[in-house]
Amino acid sequence: MKVEKANVLGGVVVAFLTAVFGQYWFLFVGFLVLSVGDYVTGWIKAKYWKHNESSAIGAKGIVKKVFYWLVIVIAFFISYCFIQMGDLLGINLSFVQLFGWFTLASYIINEIRSIIENLIEMGCNVPKFLSTGLDITQKLLDAKTNTNESDGETNG
Known part of the structure; x- marks a missing residue:
């Protein structure tokens, strides 16, 4: 009986998150978890x-x-x-949907980098490929958006 209640509750939570954030709701939840993780490791x-x-x-x-x-x-x-304005004008502006996704991706990378930096400062042995891989990912993302925001502060 408890398993059924847990399954129903889990289904309701996933349905709600999907309704609010769409099929990629897990990216938003992941960002929330990373934000909390960054705060906790910083503290x-x-x-x-x-x-x-x-x-x-x-x-x-x-x-x-x-x-x-x-x-x-x-x-x-x-x-x-x-x-929506593009649809009204008969112009396909669907590519601007990437604004939101690139923003979310940049913040996810920022939170992960900050957590790794906190762990390194606490003496944890973090594999070098993690920080290097995140640097490369941020540079690729910056190249796609023609920005260079990764030069800013990464601690959060």
């Missing part, structure tokens, strides 16, 4: 390794992560609006 690093835990810095980090979500919403909203 642990500050408290136990650097001994400079600060509630003001922690609050600033949370606010920053909330604004990442706002930027993602804006990117997808812009995409949706331009696609």
